[in-house]
Amino acid sequence: MENERLFRLSIWCPAKLARPLDYTNVESQHLNFLFEPERLFEQIYVWEPGQDDVFICLDATLAHKFRQELIEKFAPHIAPETxxxxxxxxxxxxxxxxxxxxxxxxxxxxxxxIEININECTNLRVNTALSMLHHFHWVLRTFEHVPGASVVIR
Structure with missing residues (x-):
């Protein structure tokens, strides 16, 4: 639990099987398993910003909105089409x-x-909400044309 990531964004696409998969078809009254190779996905991108809560730097309203729009709507148990x-x-x-x-x-x-000159350094400042949004837009622009791509956020 200590090393658990508090935020993870990953992009998945339908797997391109190099060869057919072989599996046994167990016919049982209690176990009815249908293998669908077209439902196999492979991860093509992952972003894990660390163990800190990425939303902690946002005010409560924005943090709630980010969690609602991202984590709840892109949970792993939701169908890839959704x-x-x-x-x-x-x-x-x-x-x-x-x-x-x-x-x-x-x-x-x-x-x-960053070092400005020999005797002076400055800290780069960041707007965290806009920085996250810009990164998410980069992810969208990078992977939006991948056929069947889906997003998982946890």
């Missing part, structure tokens, strides 16, 4: 509206410090 890239684009549009309606967006110090 968490496809078009649904992801709609969720991002909803988050974009929520960020702009919030009006008060905090800029915080990042972990990156």
């Amino acid at each position: 968490r496809n890239m078009a649904h992801f684009a709609n969720a991002l549009e909803s988050l974009k509206l929520a960020i702009h309606q919030n009006g008060h967006l905090d800029w915080v110090d990042s972990e990156q410090i």
